Amino acid sequence: MYFCNSFADGVARHTPTVSILYSSTTMTSLDLPELLRQEGLCHxxxxxxxxxxxxxxxxxxxxxxxxxxxSLPHLPSPAALAIIHEFAALGGRSIxxxxxxxxxxxxxxTLLTSARQSRxxxxxxxxxxxxxxxKSAIALRELDFSGISIQISLDGATAASHDLVRGKGAFSKALRGISMLTNVGLGPRVTIFLTEMRHNLEEIPDLLELAEALGVAAVVTGALVRCGRASEQSRISPPDPEQYLRLLDRLANDQPFRRRYEEMGTTAAVEWRMNPTARQECCTFMKNPYLSPDGVLYPCTLCHAKDFSVSEVFKNGLVAAFREAVPLWSSLMQISRHRSKALPECQNCPEQAACAGGCMGRAWGSHGNLLTADDRCEVRKAVG
Ligand code: SF4
Ligand code: SF4
Structure with a gap:
């Protein structure tokens, strides 16, 4: 689960001053934006x-x-609440x-309610x-506003595909959960997320049809990253480039699929084909950090490189963690900026302007190495 959402809403932002919550660290927090600016890092x-x-x-x-x-235990609620407030106070816009x-x-x-109150x-x-x-769907509806997004995983349009990776019965139970949400009017807030794998990629058109029938807002897909448990599994694998080409052919020739995709779908390979623009920025780490349940701060969701992480965040607070991260993530930014020029496989590649070596976080997640092309290179070249 790792895709990025971006929403706008009509709720005026409340920007509490850090001193309300962390009076002893006011100076430290006020210095952070300047520190980030000096290092060329995003807030x-x-x-x-x-x-x-x-x-x-x-x-x-x-x-x-x-x-x-x-597995790691639950993050204690007091620590979670402190982080929610502190990130809002720092000017964080989404959680x-x-x-x-x-x-x-x-x-x-309670955590969601606190995020809602933090505006x-x-x-x-x-x-x-x-x-x-x-009951929980009704409680969630009480917190509803246009900026809420509920992402539910469905790894296929059939029980056979979904349950292959998630276990017997998981598909029907997930559909029941989605119905709970749509029954209380939350369908427009629900996004179905599919992890693209060899066995399910060609079900994307059927998944869009199912999503439309369920009354949810969107279907977003993202390619399997071979890390964590996925690195140990032999029965699941990322799709072949030829499968993506077949999907693109179908998009060109299947009118209902194309209409549904344009209304509800987001799949990276399709977006590359439809919007082949030059890449505007290098990695968005620092903009999109990830905090684990044991209080370790990483630069992004996929890059869990120990050398670029900061620990004991619950003890020291987010401001201190970001300050500690600045020199580490500044060196990551340098690597990101020069990466595509440093990767031998990217030299003379016609995709270089748009791809630039792909996602550095994915490269680390799938190969454990920042200085490799990301794992979608072959797909990118085939689609290009
Ligand atoms: S085990 Fe499955 S449902 Fe649970 S966090 Fe991992 S991918 Fe999600
Ligand atoms: S498609 Fe592959 S070789 Fe070409 S720029 Fe992207 S990562 Fe480099």
């Missing part, structure tokens, strides 16, 4: 907060390895709650959908 915008490593499933492709006996399974956290609604522009939830009840 953090979206925080992904993993509130638990526990999960009711044990999916084959789980990149955080959630649901295993040794994404993830896990493990978010709904296993005993205080998940984030956007709040997103990532869930496998199974644990939604009528």
């Amino acid at each position: 953090p915008v979206t925080l992904t907060l993993a509130v638990t490593g526990q999960c009711n499933l044990n999916c084959s492709h789980c990149w955080v390895g959630a649901g295993a006996p040794a 994404r709650f993830t896990g493990g399974e978010l709904l296993l956290h005993p205080q998940w609604l 984030y522009d956007s709040i997103s939830l990532q869930s496998n959908g199974i644990l939604f009840t009528e």
Whole structure:
């Protein structure tokens, strides 16, 4: 679960001063924007907060390895609430709650309520959908505003595809969870997320049809990253480039699929074909940091490189963590800027202007090395 959301809403932002919450660190926090500017780094915008490593499933492709006996425990609520307030006070505009399974956290609604009160522009939830009840759906509707997004994973349009990676019965339970949300009017806030794999890529047109029938807002897909549990699995694999080409052919020739895609779909390979623009910026780390349930801050959702992480965030606070991260992430930015020129495989590649070596976080996630092309290189070249 790692795609980025971006929403706008009509709620005026409340920008509490850091001194209200952290009077002893006021100077430190006021210095942070200047420090970021000096280092050429972006101000953090979206925080992904993993509130638990526990999960009711044990999916084959789980990149955080959630649901295993040794998974990280729930993030204690006082620490989570402090982070939610502190990130808003720092000027963070959106927060994404993830896990493990978010709904296993005993205080998940309290955390969302707190985010709502902190006036984030956007709040997103990532869930496998199974644990939604009528009661929790109604409670969620009470918090509803145009900036809320509820992302539910569906790894296929059929039980056979979804359950292959998520376990028997998971598909029907996820559909039941989605119905709980649509029944209370939250369909326009629901996004279905599919992890693109060899066995399910060609179900994307059917998934769009299913999503339309369910009354949800969008279907977003993202290619499998071979890290976490996915690196150990042999029965799942990323799609072949030829599968993407078949999908693009179908998009060109299948009118209902094209209409639904234009209304609801986002798939990177399709977007590359439809909008082949030059890449505007290098990596968005620092803009989109990730905080694990044990208080380790990473530059982005996929780049869990120890050398670029900051620990003990719950003890020291976010401001101190970002300050500690600045020199580390500044050196990451230098690597990101020069990466495509340093990668031998990218020299003379016609895709270089648009791709620039792909996503550095994905490169680290899939190869454990920042200085490699990301794992979608062959697809990118085929689509290009
Ligand atoms: S539901 Fe999500 S967090 Fe849980 S095991 Fe599956 S992929 Fe991991
Ligand atoms: S498609 Fe591959 S070789 Fe070409 S720029 Fe992207 S990562 Fe480099």
